Each structure stands twice: as structure tokens, then as C-alpha cells.
Amino acid sequence: MLEIRNISFTVDDERDDKEIISDISLEIPDGKLVAITGPNGGGKSTLARLIMGIEKPTSGKILLDGEDITDLSITDRARKGIGFAFQSPVRFKGIQVFDLIKLASGRNISMADACSYLSEVGLCARDYINREVNSSLSGGELKRIEIATLLAKGSRLSVFDEPEAGIDLWSFQNLIEVFMQLREKISNSSILIISHQERILNIADRIIVLKNGQVSAEGSRDEVLPGILGTASAVPECKMINPEKGGRCDDQA
Amino acid sequence: MIKLDEIQKRLLSEVADLHKVPEGAYNIRSNGESAGRASTENIEIVPREDGQGLTINIKPGTKNESVHIPVVMTKSGIKELVYNDFNIGEGADVTIVAGCGIDNCGNQDSEHDGIHRFYVGKGAKVRYVEKHYGSGSGSGKRILNPGTEVYMEEDSYAEMEMVQIKGVDDTNRTTTAELAAGARLVVRERLMTHDVQNAISTYVVKLNGEGASADVVSRSVARDDSYQKFDAKLIGNAPCSGHTECDSIIMDNGRILAVPGLEANNVDAALVHEAAIGKIAGDQLIKLMTLGLTEAEAEEQIINGFLK
Numbered sequence: 001m002l003e004i005r006n007i008s009f010t011v012d013d014e015r016d017d018k019e020i021i022s023d024i025s026l027e028i029p030d031g032k033l034v035a036i037t038g039p040n041g042g043g044k045s046t047l048a049r050l051i052m053g054i055e056k057p058t059s060g061k062i063l064l065d066g067e068d069i070t071d072l073s074i075t076d077r078a079r080k081g082i083g084f085a086f087q088s089p090v091r092f093k094g095i096q097v098f099d100l101i102k103l104a105s106g107r108n109i110s111m112a113d114a115c116s117y118l119s120e121v122g123l124c125a126r127d128y129i130n131r132e133v134n135s136s137l138s139g140g141e142l143k144r145i146e147i148a149t150l151l152a153k154g155s156r157l158s159v160f161d162e163p164e165a166g167i168d169l170w171s172f173q174n175l176i177e178v179f180m181q182l183r184e185k186i187s188n189s190s191i192l193i194i195s196h197q198e199r200i201l202n203i204a205d206r207i208i209v210l211k212n213g214q215v216s217a218e219g220s221r222d223e224v225l226p227g228i229l230g231t232a233s234a235v236p237e238c239k240m241i242n243p244e245k246g247g248r249c250d251d252q253a
Numbered sequence: 254m255i256k257l258d259e260i261q262k263r264l265l266s267e268v269a270d271l272h273k274v275p276e277g278a279y280n281i282r283s284n285g286e287s288a289g290r291a292s293t294e295n296i297e298i299v300p301r302e303d304g305q306g307l308t309i310n311i312k313p314g315t316k317n318e319s320v321h322i323p324v325v326m327t328k329s330g331i332k333e334l335v336y337n338d339f340n341i342g343e344g345a346d347v348t349i350v351a352g353c354g355i356d357n358c359g360n361q362d363s364e365h366d367g368i369h370r371f372y373v374g375k376g377a378k379v380r381y382v383e384k385h386y387g388s389g390s391g392s393g394k395r396i397l398n399p400g401t402e403v404y405m406e407e408d409s410y411a412e413m414e415m416v417q418i419k420g421v422d423d424t425n426r427t428t429t430a431e432l433a434a435g436a437r438l439v440v441r442e443r444l445m446t447h448d449v450q451n452a453i454s455t456y457v458v459k460l461n462g463e464g465a466s467a468d469v470v471s472r473s474v475a476r477d478d479s480y481q482k483f484d485a486k487l488i489g490n491a492p493c494s495g496h497t498e499c500d501s502i503i504m505d506n507g508r509i510l511a512v513p514g515l516e517a518n519n520v521d522a523a524l525v526h527e528a529a530i531g532k533i534a535g536d537q538l539i540k541l542m543t544l545g546l547t548e549a550e551a552e553e554q555i556i557n558g559f560l561k
Contacts, residue, residue: 054539074542083543090540093472093500094558103554104544153544 002028002051002082002157002190007060009046009213020046021057022213028157028190033183035204037196039232043213044194045087048161051192052084053077064156081156081189085149087165089142092133097145100133104149117148120181122174140171147178158182160193164200172197179203198234201225209233257281257288261325264354267386269323275350279321280307282335284328296320296347306336306368309349313342313374320349324367329359329393334366343374343406352384355395355421364396371402373409373436381413387420394422401428405436407462412439417452418560419445424452434462434491442471443560446479446507456485460493460522469497474556475507486514489522499528502559504552 009021021043028034036044049055051062053074062070069077078084092100101114115125121144131137133145143163150158163179164172176199182191183203193200201207207224209217211233217224228234257265261283269275278296281288292298295315299308309320322337339349357363373379387395403411417424430438438458446452458467467487475481487495499511513526533555541551 052543054543074539075545075547078543078545086536086540090534090536092537092555092558094561095554096558099554099558100544103541103546106545149544 001030001065002192003061003063003066004047004051005061005063007047007050007057007062009043009050009055010058020213021050023060024210024213024215026208026215026218028192029206030188030190031186032205033179033186033191033193033203034206034208035193035195035201036208036210037194037201037228037233038210038216039196042210044210045161047210048084048159048192048194051157051159052082054084078153083150083153083155083158085143085146085158085160085163087161087194089146090133091135091137091142095133096129097131097133097148098129100145100149101152104152106153109152114152117151118145120151121145121148121178123148139166140168140174143167143171143175144178147175151182156189158189158191160191160195162194164195164197172199176200176203196233196235198229198236201234257283257325258327260327260356264325264327264356264386264388265323267388268325268352268354268384269321269350275319275321277319277321278309282322282324284326285331285333293318298322301336305334306338308338309340311339311341311345311347313344315342315345315347318347320347322349322351324351324353324365326353326355326357326363326365329357329363329391330361332362332364334368336368337370339369339371339379341371341373341377341379344376345374346378348380348382350382352382352386353397353399354386355389355397357387357389357393357395358391360392362394362396364394364398366398366400368400369402371404371411373403373405373411375406376408377406378410379412381411383413383415385417385421385424387422389420395420396423397421398423398425399427401426403428403430403438405430405432405438405465407433408435409433410437410439413441415440415442417444419447421452422448422450424450424454426452426454428454428456428458430456430458430467432458432460432462432465432467432493435464436462437465438467438469440467440469442469442473444471444473444481445556445560446473446475446481447477448479449477450479451481452479453482454484455482456497457488458486458495459488459490460495461490463492465491465493467493467495467497469495471499472501472560473499473509474502474504474560475509476504478506480508480510482510482512483528484512484514485526486516487524487526488516488518489524490518492519492521493523495522495524497526499530501530502556503530503532
């Protein structure tokens with residue numbers, strides 16, 4: 001279980017300090033798929049980065065299974081079981097998909113094992129395993145490879161930062177299926193997804209709404225979802241398609 | 254009969270992936286003299302009269318054969334200049350593996366300057382691999398100044414892989430090529446410099462015939478206080494196409510100068526140069542750290558991949 005206790009995060013703005021996260025406390029219990037939603041600029045992605053240790057909170061504590069991990073590095077948190085899928089997956093010149101999955105697994109895994117993770121995210125393993133993780137891959141392909149690295153890592157808590165950003169509708173539908181499968185195998189771990197897509201919120205056990213750096217609503221899906229439908233916190237799929245962007249998901253829709 | 258000590262064997266495996274006497278034609282040069290040589294029916298290796306180098310004659314039509322001509326130096330203070338000429342006959346298809354390993358434990362500089370001239374016949378294909386490696390704890394420098402000249406006849410193809418990853422203190426590499434109609438030259442250079450090393454790589458490629466093409470790509474990493482200069486010039490004298498690329502990572506106090514040079518002397522010459530220099534992207538490090546790697550491990554993986 002992950003506990004966030006009175007976390008605040010302030011950045012130096014040009015004129016004065018700006019508080020992105022204000023005194024947030026919440027829990028991500030085991031065996032649950034939790035979605036964090038809310039309008040743009042509400043602090044969702046910042047919270048995800050604070051959990052992974054990419055940003056350090058100005059005050060407050062983060063506990064994983066009761067252990068204070070607030071001062072631990074990214075590496076140490078990863079080793080303790082936190083996984084993180086980037087909103088914009090990182091590209092590497094020369095590093096192949098197989099290399100990345102092998103690094104994620106932390107073992108000397110076989111090609112066949114690596115391929116099984118790719119198959120789980122709906123990629124034909126044979127076509128991808130030797131590809132470089134570079135700009136020759138599309139946004140949707142990179143997103144799935146990113147998720148495959150998390151599967152290979154096997155985390156206690158997997159954090160997905162806006163998995164729908166930058167992918168086309170077809171990939172998005174596949175992504176939902178991948179998350180539904182992940183949810184089946186969740187038992188001793190938990191999943192945290194940062195998203196304001198209604199279809200992702202629909203498969204969540206719990207929903208947390210962040211607004212202006214604070215929790216404005218929190219509860220089970222049935223308690224929270226009806227109240228936010230049609231707002232910026234729960235965007236229906238049809239609004240995602242922006243013809244001017246070639247049918248890609250549009251966060252600003 | 255070849256007799257090599259353990260250091261020489263280690264150098265051979267570093268520069269030529271050789272763990273035993275190679276198959277096919279070979280010449281192993283050790284501390285200034287030939288330690289073993291073999292010709293085959295199609296590939297003849299003849300020492301030059303002055304003793305400093307070899308003439309390698311590859312018969313027209315020779316297919317799927319290889320030539321290994323590695324050089325190892327383990328004595329401090331040797332300085333040598335060697336000329337090797339490769340005559341590759343029409344329609345041949347061969348692999349040539351060169352490379353030089355220097356182990357210098359003494360306090361005098363060791364230097365090997367190899368001038369390789371390739372005469373690639375009509376329609377011939379050659380793959381050339383050259384690796385440089387230095388080791389040894391002495392204060393004497395390990396110096397390599399390779400000169401490569403490539404003369405390509407019509408519709409010939411040359412692919413050159415030049416690698417220098419570790420331990421060479423000073424390098425001044427010059428590669429020149431002249432391409433006739435339909436000839437294609439592909440160069441892949443990989444370079445890493447560290448400590449106070451210095452590496453200069455200069456290319457002058459003349460595309461003289463219609464349909465000639467060249468693709469020269471350098472990937473390099475400069476760390477510690479090392480310095481690199483990549484100077485690639487393409488000259489289009491006919492309807493042709495050419496591309497050069499310098500992609501570099503700098504670390505610590507490393508410095509890199511990339512000098513693009515394109516000269517088009519024909520209206521149908523299409524020439525492109527790309528150059529990018531920068532440090533390792535922060536998000537690349539973070540991504541690998543979220544997989545459980547330390548920052549140093551992440552850096553190592555990124556550089557290994559980049560230079561692979």
C-alpha cells in the first residue's frame with residue numbers, strides 16, 4: 001500500500017512561489033486500480049512524479065508498505081517496487097526493445113520471455129524485439145513498449161502517467177484492453193493511472209479528483225464518476241478525436 | 254609458426270575478434286614484423302620489398318572469402334609506418350578485417366601509422382572492419398594515425414566500419430575516397446575518447462561519376478577532458494547523392510568540433526549533412542533509473558547502445 005501524507009510541492013515561479021500540490025493525503029490500497037483525474041494543471045502528473053521520486057516534495061511524507069520512502073532516490077524506489085510509465089515514452093538511439101525489456105526485468109531473460117511481454121501488450125513480438133527504441137516507432141507503439149517494460153519489471157505499484165496522450169483512437173482501444181487484463185492479475189499489487197478519459201475511469205476501482213493541487217473528490221467509481229461526467233475530469237472518447245490533428249487524441253478537447 | 258604471448262592474444266581478440274589463427278588469408282604483424290602469414294588460391298598476400306607493408310591481391314570473382322591483417326604492438330617505443338595495398342578484382346565479394354592493438358607499459362610512445370589503399374574493381378563488393386584498441390599502464394602514449402584511400406570503379410560497393418572505443422591517446426584519421434559511376438561507399442565510424450585523448454577524423458569523398466553515392470555516419474562519445482574533431486567533406490562532381498552525419502554525446506569536460514563540408518559542382522548533386530552534439534538527455538537517465546538502474550549504470554547502458 002502506498003500512503004501519501006500531507007504532501008505539498010512548490011515551484012519557484014518568476015515572481016513568487018507557486019504551489020502545485022497543496023497538502024494532499026491519500027492512499028493507494030493493494031489489489032486496486034486507482035485513477036487520478038481532474039482538469040489540466042490540477043497537479044495530476046506532478047503527483048505521479050512525486051511518487052516515483054522524479055520530483056521531491058516541499059513537505060510531507062510518502063510511505064510504501066509503511067516504510068518512509070520520501071528521501072529515497074528514483075533507483076531505490078524502483079528497486080522497492082514502484083514502476084512508472086511516462087506520458088511521453090523516452091527514445092534511445094541504439095538501445096533495442098529487447099535490451100530495454102531485459103533491463104526492466106533485472107535478469108538475464110531469454111528472447112522468448114521478452115517476447116511474451118510484448119505479446120501481452122498486443123505487439124507482434126517478432127516484428128519489434130530487435131527494433132531500436134527510437135523515433136522510427138510510432139507514439140502508440142512506444143506506449144505499448146513502455147507498458148511492456150513495466151510488466152517485465154513486475155512492480156508492487158505501477159504508475160501510468162496519461163497513457164492515452166499522443167496515441168490514436170485505435171491504439172487507445174487496445175490500451176484499454178491491456179489495462180483490463182492487467183487488472184485481472186492485480187492481486188498483490190496496485191495500479192495508479194493518471195487520466196481523464198471516461199473509458200479508463202470506467203475500469204477503475206477508485207477515483208480521485210485533483211483540482212488546484214487539492215483532492216476535490218475521492219471514493220469508489222460509483223460514488224465519484226456520476227458527479228464528474230461531462231466535465232474536464234471525465235472526457236468521453238468521441239471528444240478525443242480532433243480531425244485537425246489527424247484523428248489523434250487531443251488533451252485539450 | 255605463430256607464437257604469441259598472452260598480451261598479444263588479448264590484443265588480437267580485441268581488434269579482430271580472433272582467438273586462434275584465422276581461416277582464409279591472413280597476416281599478423283607483431284612488434285614490427287610478420288608473425289604469421291597465409292595466402293589462399295584467390296587471395297595472395299605479398300610483402301613489399303622494403304618490408305614495411307603488404308600488397309594484397311584478390312582475384313576477380315572471388316566470393317565469400319576473408320582477409321585478416323591485424324597488428325599488435327607490445328613493446329614500448331616502437332614507431333612504424335606501414336603501407337598496405339588492396340587490389341580487389343572485378344566482381345569479387347570479400348571481407349577485410351584490419352585493426353591495431355597497442356599495449357604500452359613503458360614510458361616511450363608507441364605509434365603505428367597504417368596507410369591502407371583500396372583499389373575496388375568494377376562491380377566488386379568489399380566490407381572492411383578496422384578496430385583500434387589501446388591498453389597498458391605506462392606513461393608512453395599509444396598513437397594511431399590511420400590513412401585510408403579508397404578508389405572505387407563503376408558499380409563497386411565498399412562498406413567500412415571503423416571503431417575506436419578505448420585506450421588510444423592520439424589519433425589523426427584521414428579517409429579519402431573517389432567514386433566512379435554507380436559506386437557506393439558506406440562508412441560507419443564509432444569513437445569514444447576519454448581522459449586527455451585527442452581524436453581527429455577527416456573525410457574527403459569525391460563523387461565523380463553519375464549515380465555515385467556515399468553515406469558517412471559517425472557516432473562518438475567524448476568524456477573526461479578529451480577532444481574530438483570530425484571533419485567530413487563531400488564533393489559532388491556529377492549527378493550523385495551524399496549524406497554525412499555526426500551524432501555525438503559529450504560528457505564531463507569533453508569537447509567536440511564538427512565541421513560539415515559540402516561542395517556541389519553539378520546541379521544534380523544532392524548532398525546532405527547532419528550534425529548533433531549534446532549531453533545525455535535527462536529523461537533517458539530517469540527512464541532507466543525507474544527500471545532500477547543507478548545513474549552510473551544508466552549512463553553506461555545509454556552509451557553502450559549509442560555506440561553499438
